[in-house]
Amino acid sequence: GDSVTQMEGPVTLSEEAFLTINCTYTATGYPSLFWYVQYPGEGLQLLLKATKADDKGSNKGFEATYRKETTSFHLEKGSVQVSDSAVYFCALGARGGGNKLTFGTGTQLKVEL
């Protein structure tokens, strides 16, 4: 079945550091890929998405590129801020399979001054 593997956390960075959170997937066909963010006490917010190979999703300085050859969708940000502290989830949606999302385990990011 479909699955998503993302790097274990927690990840602790200093403000303005470079961020990478790795995400790889296993799926039949060509799924859509998403990064969601969850702030303490809140639900999930869509951060960015890519629906086909080589697409780059971007939002709020975060980027991720859909790499079919490596089945990856790594999240990057050039300069993190304290306000980026949250849990980040990589997810996939099977094409034509309804709106079910399969999530990774989440990576907690803590950014310190």
Added chain:
Amino acid sequence: KAGVTQTPRYLIKTRGQQVTLSCSPISGHRSVSWYQQTPGQGLQFLFEYFSETQRNKGNFPGRFSGRQFSNSRSEMNVSTLELGDSALYLCASSNNPGTGADNEQFFGPGTRLTVL
């Protein structure tokens, strides 16, 4: 446009009881999905409803059930509660029919269920 709303936000029940959670999707969204979030298992898909029909179902026992009304509002029910059912239950809605490439979901704040 109002977001996805879930009621109640917090709930405390005892083992053996049953519980009903409610979700109101974004206006115009016909798809509603439910997820269970726990520290041990992460985010797990429960089921999806589209136009009042269950379209997808995750690997949960029959104690977990749901339904969707004609106005797209959805409820999920858990009967004979167990300690392990303590979790954050998230509802998500979408205006995508789910037949194409974009499965973007909009999530509510969740209902925190504690089973004692």
